[in-house]
Amino acid sequence: MLPRANALHEKVLAEVEKLRQDILRISLDIHGHPEPGLQEHHACALLVAEAAACGFEVQTPVAGMDTAFVARYTSGKPGPRVAFLCEYDALPGLGHACGHNIIAAASFGAAMALRSIVDEVGGSLLLVGTPDEEAVSDQSKGGKVVLTKAGIFDGLDAIFMMHPWGGDNIAWGYTFPLKDFTVHFQGKPAHYTQPEKGINALEALIQFLNDVNAIKRGWSPSVMFAYTITDGGGPSAVIIPASAEAHITMKAFDHAYLESRFDQVQSCVHAVSVMTGAEGQVRILDEYRHMIPNLHLVASLASHIKALGGTVKSPLESQRALERLTYPGLSTDFADVSWVVPGIHGYCSVGDDSLVAHTPEFAVAVGSDPGNQAAILAAKSMALTAIDVLCDKEFARRVKDEFLAYRNSNFSTVPGIPPAYLPFPRFFLEASAE
Numbered sequence: 001m002l003p004r005a006n007a008l009h010e011k012v013l014a015e016v017e018k019l020r021q022d023i024l025r026i027s028l029d030i031h032g033h034p035e036p037g038l039q040e041h042h043a044c045a046l047l048v049a050e051a052a053a054c055g056f057e058v059q060t061p062v063a064g065m066d067t068a069f070v071a072r073y074t075s076g077k078p079g080p081r082v083a084f085l086c087e088y089d090a091l092p093g094l095g096h097a098c099g100h101n102i103i104a105a106a107s108f109g110a111a112m113a114l115r116s117i118v119d120e121v122g123g124s125l126l127l128v129g130t131p132d133e134e135a136v137s138d139q140s141k142g143g144k145v146v147l148t149k150a151g152i153f154d155g156l157d158a159i160f161m162m163h164p165w166g167g168d169n170i171a172w173g174y175t176f177p178l179k180d181f182t183v184h185f186q187g188k189p190a191h192y193t194q195p196e197k198g199i200n201a202l203e204a205l206i207q208f209l210n211d212v213n214a215i216k217r218g219w220s221p222s223v224m225f226a227y228t229i230t231d232g233g234g235p236s237a238v239i240i241p242a243s244a245e246a247h248i249t250m251k252a253f254d255h256a257y258l259e260s261r262f263d264q265v266q267s268c269v270h271a272v273s274v275m276t277g278a279e280g281q282v283r284i285l286d287e288y289r290h291m292i293p294n295l296h297l298v299a300s301l302a303s304h305i306k307a308l309g310g311t312v313k314s315p316l317e318s319q320r321a322l323e324r325l326t327y328p329g330l331s332t333d334f335a336d337v338s339w340v341v342p343g344i345h346g347y348c349s350v351g352d353d354s355l356v357a358h359t360p361e362f363a364v365a366v367g368s369d370p371g372n373q374a375a376i377l378a379a380k381s382m383a384l385t386a387i388d389v390l391c392d393k394e395f396a397r398r399v400k401d402e403f404l405a406y407r408n409s410n411f412s413t414v415p416g417i418p419p420a421y422l423p424f425p426r427f428f429l430e431a432s433a434e
Contacts (some may be wrong), residue, residue, distance in 0.1 A: 079123025166355030
């Protein structure tokens with residue numbers, strides 16, 4: 001590492017410490033005002049006001065989302081453009097049981113701490129408010145997916161966020177492509193004693209689910225097909241159900257295979273429609289890609305977390321879990337961002353591995369001392385990694401070249417991930433040694 005970079009590392013750590021109380025205040029404020037996706041007006045307004053007060057030029061709403069924002073800070077000198085992402089949506093009935101308050105506060109802290117650094121070395125900073133990651137409503141599309149399609153992240157040199165987690169800190173963990181959708185069948189009501197005069201939508205839905213469960217036997221066991229019936233046809237058994245609907249989530253280990261299985265699901269809907277006369281319709285709610293890691297950024301983040309005294313789970317564990325056909329991570333709309341810009345989605349520890357997200361216990365952890373410690377660690381480690389991009393031209397070039405090589409191969413040469421599981425480069429293996 002360049003001597004200058006080491007000095008700037010110390011400087012940015014001091015800047016984060018100066019911001020400690022603001023970071024924790026923002027985290028606890030958002031935690032105390034939980035808002036579901038696309039309704040995060042309090043959190044968005046808070047972050048917009050705080051960024052503006054720190055000299056950032058703020059735009060909101062963005063990409064048609066009232067609770068999205070982009071805050072920019074430019075040094076006026078040429079240099080890399082780096083971004084930090086804020087999530088701040090909560091879960092209905094559970095509040096901040098996924099800890100997005102920590103994501104928002106840590107990204108805010110990292111971006112604010114880097115102002116004096118970019119004034120010195122050049123470049124620019126973006127703090128981006130990305131609502132609706134949980135995508136729990138029918139209007140949801142995943143905020144980062146919407147922002148990616150709107151071109152908000154185009155041309156950036158690196159992008160960062162860290163998510164709270166139960167267990168050791170993680171510099172990178174694979175996240176899975178997801179398809180979230182509804183299947184609705186519309187039939188025709190009739191008296192139950194004269195079923196021939198109606199079209200039973202519930203029977204059509206049940207037939208569709210049976211068909212999919214049958215063809216699933218020929219799918220890879222890595223495919224997840226989870227469903228619930230949200231419209232069971234009505235309250236009375238004496239009326240032929242005129243409508244029925246299921247909410248379905250599908251995951252697989254790679255995007256292409258998920259798409260091919262989803263095509264089969266759609267074929268089942270069509271076949272049942274033809275057979276029963278009930279009109280079947282598929283409506284996609286959300287669809288996320290799988291994560292594209294940037295191994296240079298992963299290695300840098302891991303080294304900084306360790307230098308700060310944190311324990312880091314080996315990134316190689318992600319590949320080992322994939323090879324065992326287990327799910328070592330979740331799904332997130334950040335994955336779509338990783339296809340357009342070099343990015344990193346790390347995890348900061350708020351407890352041991354018995355602590356599970358989307359639970360009341362997790363909501364307590366991210367709003368108390370473990371969450372506060374995680375927010376500061378995440379802000380520091382992300383800011384340190386960003387300095388490596390901002391002031392080490394050779395490192396920044398390697399980050400960019402790695403991403404371009406993946407993109408030029410249509411992302412078929414990414415090491416360690418499905419479907420090819422190509423070997424990791426030596427520098428990454430050495431940096432990831434346990």
